[in-house]
Amino acid sequence: MPDRKLGVKERAVMFALMAEARKISNPELSRLHGFVLDGEERRVLNDKGLVDSKRVGRPYVHDLTDKGWRWCADELLADRPAGADSLGKGFYAVLAGLGRYLDRAELGLADLFHPRELDTLEDRIRATYDKLATDPGDYVSLTDLRRDLNGATRVEVDEALLALNRDPRVDIAPNEDQESLTRQDRNAALRIGRQDNHLLSIGSA
Template identity: 30%
Template structure:
């Protein structure tokens, strides 16, 4: 039952269940403010509840195993972890209702999580989204951030629209775009994400203090 996993491991298990597909820590943190820590990863791996691998930019990608899905199903009938926030108490109350619904309809967890979570609809203008993505990625205003990382968070916005707004912000001097001095060592995805300003490819973005 639930006592065999720590609270961070249980939260990681739930996050992977609702995401319902292979996913990374940055994605989980952006969507649910959940991050799978090394101890939780090792705990879940030791019990063969997840698989994981390192992908591009050293991001770790996670996925539930069949045992992991079965263990996640137990959470529907388990008491919530101790000393968690009200949001998690409400979440477990919702799981209890879902458990009753699944039992009455003789359905499985796969019927409930058949499709990956599309996430909430993005909010804000394109400019606000760019600023928000930069703020999430930078440790402090003025840090140089690869443009590809910003674009990774704007996949619902067309490339043309991203470029149009970036050019406008650059023209108003609200951002600064730079070429990467190590451009010859950049991965192809970073090269493809560059924006041409004055005929020069810019791979880095800086946004200073407001």
């Protein structure tokens, strides 16, 4: 892979992974930041050794490598990219300020960026959905979702799903192919009004 400068999308992914400071799947990357890492951009970052991408279930999950963290640290004090728009110029000014602070305080990026805590059951449901879905907006079964939410009671999960359903990006729907439903699917259904619902979809930001 020729040693070319990273493009805007590739840089955006690098900084998003830096800010998250953890492994993150494409559906979650889309939900939180509005883009995914796939295609040529994924191959470039993988080939350069900056990002490690693996399939976990159906979606890709991405993580900064040690080399990727070094790239981010170097970028804090780098000149802004040629052709950057006004937002990009302002962003690199902020990065430079962070770089100067870390240098003065003798700190590293690991002292500044930490994985976010999953504070609520709704957060856990979103994270579990991201693991099960290949792309934002895919439908996943409530059977699979409930199975992965260890430690939460049926009532707690039902209440959290109903709360999530207020988000316009969330859709809880019945499975139209009723004959394909197993006993587990019927038991996992969420009753809303007079309808049993078996599927969850969460769209991107």
